[in-house]
Amino acid sequence: MEQDTLPAIATPPDDTGPRLAGDLAIWFFILAELLAFGVFFAAYAFTRANNIELFDAEQAALNRNAGALNTVLLLTASYFVVRAVQAAEHSLSQPCARWLLAAIACGAGFLVVKMFEYAAAFEHNISLSSSPFHMFYLSLTFFHFMHVILGMVILVAMWNGARQGRYRPGEMNGIETGAAYWHMVDLVWLILFPLVYVIH
Amino acid sequence: MSSDVHGTPRRATLLWATLIVATLLTWGMGALGATGKGAIAALAAISFWKGAVIILDFMALRHAPALWRMLTLGWMILVWVVIAIAYIKGMPQ
Numbered sequence: 001m002e003q004d005t006l007p008a009i010a011t012p013p014d015d016t017g018p019r020l021a022g023d024l025a026i027w028f029f030i031l032a033e034l035l036a037f038g039v040f041f042a043a044y045a046f047t048r049a050n051n052i053e054l055f056d057a058e059q060a061a062l063n064r065n066a067g068a069l070n071t072v073l074l075l076t077a078s079y080f081v082v083r084a085v086q087a088a089e090h091s092l093s094q095p096c097a098r099w100l101l102a103a104i105a106c107g108a109g110f111l112v113v114k115m116f117e118y119a120a121a122f123e124h125n126i127s128l129s130s131s132p133f134h135m136f137y138l139s140l141t142f143f144h145f146m147h148v149i150l151g152m153v154i155l156v157a158m159w160n161g162a163r164q165g166r167y168r169p170g171e172m173n174g175i176e177t178g179a180a181y182w183h184m185v186d187l188v189w190l191i192l193f194p195l196v197y198v199i200h
Numbered sequence: 201m202s203s204d205v206h207g208t209p210r211r212a213t214l215l216w217a218t219l220i221v222a223t224l225l226t227w228g229m230g231a232l233g234a235t236g237k238g239a240i241a242a243l244a245a246i247s248f249w250k251g252a253v254i255i256l257d258f259m260a261l262r263h264a265p266a267l268w269r270m271l272t273l274g275w276m277i278l279v280w281v282v283i284a285i286a287y288i289k290g291m292p293q
Contacts, residue, residue, distance in 0.1 A: 018265045018266075019264065020261075020264040021205055021259065021260040021261075021264070031271060031272075035275070038282075041279055042283070045282065045283045048286065048287075049286045049287070049290035050290070052290045064230045065227075067227075068224070071227075075216065075219045075220060075223065076220075078254065078258050079258075082258050083209060085206050086206050086207070086208075086209055086212065089204060179259075183259045184259075187254045187255065187259075187276075190250045190254065191251070191276070191279060191280075193226070193247075194243045194246070194247050195283065197230060198229065198243060199239075199283075199287070200235055
């Protein structure tokens with residue numbers, strides 16, 4: 001990919017005050033999503049408080065390596081999205097598209113790792129009804145999994161837009177809106193991973 | 201017109217590297233079986249710091265109106281406080 005220095009922004013910014021990156025509507029949607037995940041996390045924590053031995057034993061059987069690998073994949077995807085937005089900010093459409101493609105590859109990697117994890121769980125007859133821990137593990141991670149899939153669809157749309165040269169200074173709303181959604185998916189996982197896979 | 205709120209590639213790369221190191225730290229604490237109040241506090245602090253990087257830098261809320269920082273960082277604080285209460289509640293007296 002290109003070096004770490006970018007050419008100056010083609011057009012000087014005409015505003016210096018605070019600015020929310022992306023469409024206002026996506027930020028209300030993100031807040032709603034954060035609230036939903038927050039309730040889920042609280043429900044997990046308080047259910048565990050009444051089933052500590054069970055939760056700790058079943059958490060210990062999870063594949064923590066897969067969870068950590070997926071954290072690295074999501075963080076790296078988020079980093080690539082930031083680089084794509086920075087490239088767009090400097091009217092570099094093709095580098096922008098390449099960074100987005102790299103982010104899509106990381107997102108796909110997350111989904112593959114998660115599917116292997118689910119396959120291993122199903123082999124051990126783990127299901128929503130097998131225990132309170134497994135109910136939370138499967139539903140929380142699958143709820144997040146669905147968000148990653150939606151995020152991937154958005155990244156592909158952004159990639160397509162970047163290839164057509166749609167993003168540049170003054171035309172950043174589309175890519176910033178999609179980027180904000182993707183970062184939200186990452187942000188939620190940063191709590192989900194330590195909570196479900198590590199803390200006991 | 202957009203102002204340059206997304207920082208520099210160099211800063212983004214440095215932040216990404218620290219996020220990866222923090223993730224390895226969390227994974228290592230899990231592998232060592234770290235438990236108890238200290239471990240939970242450390243894991244929550246690492247998670248909070250990583251989330252703050254995503255919120256302030258990657259989501260570029262550092263340059264947004266303060267209300268959006270309060271709502272998102274406030275959400276993260278609230279979630280960890282609730283988790284901490286539940287975990288302390290479940291600890292042997």
